[in-house]
Amino acid sequence: MNVDANLLGEFENLLNPAFPEKSGILPEILGYGEISTTFSMAAMRDVAFKRMPPFGNPDQITAYIKAVRTYCALLRDVCGIRVSDYAFYEFFNRHEEHILYVAQPRLPQGTIGHNVLKSGTRQQLETMISTIMERIMRLFKFNHENRQKESIGLDGQLSNWSFQFSGENNVDPVYFDITTPLYRVNGKEQLDTEIFLKSCPSFLVWLVRWQFLDEVLDRYHDVRMILIDMVANFHKEGREDLIENALLIINSYLKKENLDKKIQILEKSEIDSYYKNDAFIWALFLTLRRFDRFVKTKIFRQRYNFILPGKISR
Ligand SMILES: Nc1ncnc2c1ncn2[C@@H]1O[C@H](COP(=O)(O)OP(=O)(O)O)[C@@H](O)[C@H]1O
Numbered sequence: 001m002n003v004d005a006n007l008l009g010e011f012e013n014l015l016n017p018a019f020p021e022k023s024g025i026l027p028e029i030l031g032y033g034e035i036s037t038t039f040s041m042a043a044m045r046d047v048a049f050k051r052m053p054p055f056g057n058p059d060q061i062t063a064y065i066k067a068v069r070t071y072c073a074l075l076r077d078v079c080g081i082r083v084s085d086y087a088f089y090e091f092f093n094r095h096e097e098h099i100l101y102v103a104q105p106r107l108p109q110g111t112i113g114h115n116v117l118k119s120g121t122r123q124q125l126e127t128m129i130s131t132i133m134e135r136i137m138r139l140f141k142f143n144h145e146n147r148q149k150e151s152i153g154l155d156g157q158l159s160n161w162s163f164q165f166s167g168e169n170n171v172d173p174v175y176f177d178i179t180t181p182l183y184r185v186n187g188k189e190q191l192d193t194e195i196f197l198k199s200c201p202s203f204l205v206w207l208v209r210w211q212f213l214d215e216v217l218d219r220y221h222d223v224r225m226i227l228i229d230m231v232a233n234f235h236k237e238g239r240e241d242l243i244e245n246a247l248l249i250i251n252s253y254l255k256k257e258n259l260d261k262k263i264q265i266l267e268k269s270e271i272d273s274y275y276k277n278d279a280f281i282w283a284l285f286l287t288l289r290r291f292d293r294f295v296k297t298k299i300f301r302q303r304y305n306f307i308l309p310g311k312i313s314r
């Protein structure tokens with residue numbers, strides 16, 4: 001991974017987060033997640049960057065970096081997950097803000113799970129689901145054995161994995177969604193989730209605390225919820241037709257491994273109702289953030305420090 005740190009610093013100083021297309025150095029948006037935006041730039045085409053919400057003080061950055069490192073090591077060593085390389089870059093920008101970027105090798109667009117889902121073969125879909133299942137079940141075993149002492153969380157959605165197939169059945173996916181490192185020690189999330197509240201207008205803090213911090217983070221530690229969330233996103237990718245097939249693979253895996261006593265098999269109806277609720281909450285959240293951006297930039301002419309997703313089709 002070839003990162004020119006000076007150029008990245010220059011990018012930061014010329015960045016217009018509210019209107020990225022008006023920045024001095026143009027970012028090429030690679031993907032929008034729920035919280036952050038991943039982009040690349042012409043001078044470093046093989047790198048993907050994630051700009052983190054501004055941190056309050058250097059200790060928070062140090063703690064955050066440590067959380068990411070520990071989390072990636074757990075995914076690798078406990079769950080046998082191949083985790084993408086990453087590197088951190090910090091700057092004080094011209095507004096004296098302490099900004100952290102996470103850089104990763106840029107993975108080919110066509111290998112990202114949701115793109116494979118759109119255009120891949122049925123066999124590839126089955127391979128994706130069963131390789132993810134294997135890895136999630138190692139996580140389940142670890143969390144189950146450690147009970148409340150230690151717990152690893154994971155966002156298993158296909159859009160967080162890169163699949164470079166060698167043959168239709170053979171793939172060792174790379175997991176790259178590492179900027180929300182989720183693991184708990186004695187029930188306490190090690191990530192300081194308050195940093196995410198900073199990216200959020202004050203009138204939304206209640207919504208995020210309520211939905212994101214409690215319910216949403218819990219669900220990434222609960223294997224059944226991880227699976228429901230992964231499959232529910234087939235709706236978002238316009239592949240509802242594949243949901244039954246995915247459930248068949250997941251449920252027969254659970255039965256085969258005798259896990260269906262511990263993890264109840266999944267029903268199509270709960271996938272659908274979960275998706276409705278989830279899509280509604282995130283769409284509302286995004287709409288309110290856009291409204292906040294509008295008020296800050298157009299009415300009060302203030303600086304707005306976050307790159308928001310464009311339209312997400314649901
Ligand atoms: N290293 C990467 N290479 C290529 N595309 C990426 C990379 N990282 C993220 N993306 C794209 O950006 C999207 C969101 O990134 P992700 O890491 O999942 O962050 P989030 O926490 O916002 O979900 C991904 O679904 C993918 O399309």
Ligand SMILES: [Mg+2]
Nearest residue numbers: 033159160177
């Ligand atoms: Mg993601």
